[in-house]
Amino acid sequence: MFDVAIIGAGVVGAMVARELAKYQLKIILLEKKNDVAMGASRANSGIVHAGYDCAPGSLKARLNVEGAAMMEEVCKTLGVKFKRNGSLVIGFDEEDRKGIEKLMEKGKANGVEVQFLDQTGVRALEPNIGGNVTCALYAPTGGIVCPYDLTIAALGNAMDNGAELQRNFPVSAIEKIDGGYRISSENGEVKARFVVNCAGLYSDEIAKMVGDDSISVHPRKGEYILLDKECGGLVSNTIFRTPSKMGKGILVSPTVDGNLLLGPTSVDKEDKEDKDTTEGGFAEILSKAKEYVENLHAGKAITSFCGLRAVGNTGDFVITSRSPGFVNAAGIESPGLSASPAIAKYIAEMLKEQGLELVENPAHIATRVSSHHFRDASLEEKNAMIRENPAYGRIICRCEGVTEGEILDAIRRNPGATDLDGVKRRTRAQMGRCQGGFCMPYVTELLAKELGIAYEDVTKCGGESLINVEKTKGGMAQ
């Protein structure tokens, strides 16, 4: 029997695991996909929101402000890139100005540092913002982070401290048993004294499995376009339009990796699996982004993708417990990423109140070596590492300059990559300009060798997502 089972390996599940792994607990994380960070935590804006726009007094506001304050330190310990690049909410007319003034008030009520900028102020900060901008809210504490890097690192740290990860475990039934719960899936069952439901879009369905009908979650689609690193310097702050009812609108932001991100759209949907990008989405993102950032070129797009927001039924985060020892983290829409370290603490506290004993683990390791440790090293350090392990001298992904050594690390370290997308998210191999055109065959080979599987059994992202279907007739395959 595990002490705690966490369902869902998104950023919330991962942060909860990291938090609980500080204590002497037997923890297991159950994830239905072949890898972690496959839901909302994979495809989002990656903004650490300063906290100026949540309704004052809400759980969202509280956890956002707390989480954002913790984020820099959390990232530092986990070796995750974080940048406090600042956020700008810009306005073009009288109505926007009113909106911005309202936001200023909210920000102040939430205890967030906000400044009002006039046109000159905005243009001084961001020369590429359209000339017809009139004013802006400036939140210097806003930041950016890579959401899947954060998720992978948090879970990796939990696993380094003994937490287990069970992939391909789609929870289909939960039964109350003596002293805990039995959690079942097509791939077996797990028993645990406490359960934390972090299943994102499916958290309502997981809650229903223990008879809790109070939650409903629906998907709201957000499409993005990612531009080449050449465009990464067009703006340095994250640029938002004055918000509307459907969210924060199309933003333009640098990413921690130096690309430029445009998006997201905002369309309510029913299908929780529909991550299709659409022709309308591209057009909307580009036309809106171009309205306020100059020199944007669609031709510099290197990829586009879509994320699904898990919109709850209360307008606030739904962190509840209706069944003893069973905690829901549902409706964790934006700013869930920003809030995630605080959500984890909040949940640990709830579990403690319900009887989970939190005894510190004296052997706990707080830090994790960054996924970018080689890339970020100095020339001398790199050369020392190459001497020790020549695989660091062999470049596999040309566009992003990723070495064989880094790819092997990604496969070997917690939580190890087991498919091509997993390697991509951990190392950036296949994520550059050519999108894997050159290195995919090499990465496939490394995966096959390391995992001890056949070349043709390597997948893009688990399941049926095979890359090759058979050997050729000539049979030159080794």
Next chain:
Amino acid sequence: MRDLVIIGGGPAGMSAAIAAYEQGVRDILILERDESLGGILQQCIHNGFGLHKFGEELTGPEYAWKYEQKVRELNIETKCNTMVLDITEDKVITATNAQEGIFQLQAKAIILAMGCRERSKGALNIAGSRPAGIFSAGTAQKFVNMKGYLPGKNVVILGSGDIGLIMARRMTLEGAKVHAVCELMPYSGGLARNIEQCLNDFNIPLKLSHTVVQIHGKERLEGVTIAQVDENRRPIDATREFIPCDTLLLSVGLIPENELSKAAKVDLSPITNGAVVDQDRQTSIPGVFACGNVLHVHDLVDFVSEEAEIAGKAAAAYIKGNTGKKVEIPVKTDGKVRYTVPQVITVKKDITLYFRVGSVYKNVRVNVTAGDKVILSRKRPKVAPGEMESVTIKAELLENVESLTVSLEVL
């Protein structure tokens, strides 16, 4: 300090090295990121290389092997599995490999011969999901020809670039069914002979003015929706058609790989995406030369070798202190001719101008004018974007010339 460092060990890099050697340069180093020399030719196991150069039909590896042998014979130093990370304006090269780690070299002259890469799907922004089964044609070629695996059995190809056409045939021979090749433009960007031998001979339909508008499938590709496009290249809704398939290959253009040239601050042409060069293939930085697909995308390797020889010879002259630059005659184009290589002439000698046109034209005259005087005029029955053209201008025609324009006159 090295005399000549060549970045890239494909046909361009090897030809340039040999040419420089033959001019007396001995201190030559070829840096290649792949595990062996030959560049993209290694995976082009079909015929059709060397017709111009050797008068025989060779496969890609055979053509490359001829040059590799020569490089070995001449004892030209090569480092494979070595990736160049940076080049500076002052010709300092930073590279890395497993044996030496990250190291720096100062060169007297550099020849850029990094080749090109395929345009990726992202640049196209096709709507739909992101399943496995979408590859650039070159990646599929690598899987099939180098690794011995078939990436799919039911194939649609988007784009009619040469690699796509070649792969249509290759996948068919391996037992896959190629349902269609969709080309956005009303004409193909591939060689006429490839359309004949790779599509027509196998009854594979080439759908001109068609594109893929939607990708379907959750884990592995399940199909694509294609549509015809109007004259503004916008899909026509009424023509949308679903084709079930497990593989989509993209052959939508090649882009010269000039990240290093950018780092060195070499002037690039927005049209070729390669360096701006003179007749010696010297870039805006004296002593830095460029040749092959990194300069502009060629359709035939024979012309790559020829161009590389020019660069190799000129680099040798530069190393010996002969910088050669005397005049500055810009070569301009009209709208119909998209670009020329070279873009500038600095020495008045016999010069061959290579160029590409922007669309298909029948029955034309290629005119080279200086001021308002036509100094050269050549008839062509047909010109197309997929086939590189050239005209040779004799030195005597360049006397008193200050600038040149290459244009097309449709008869």
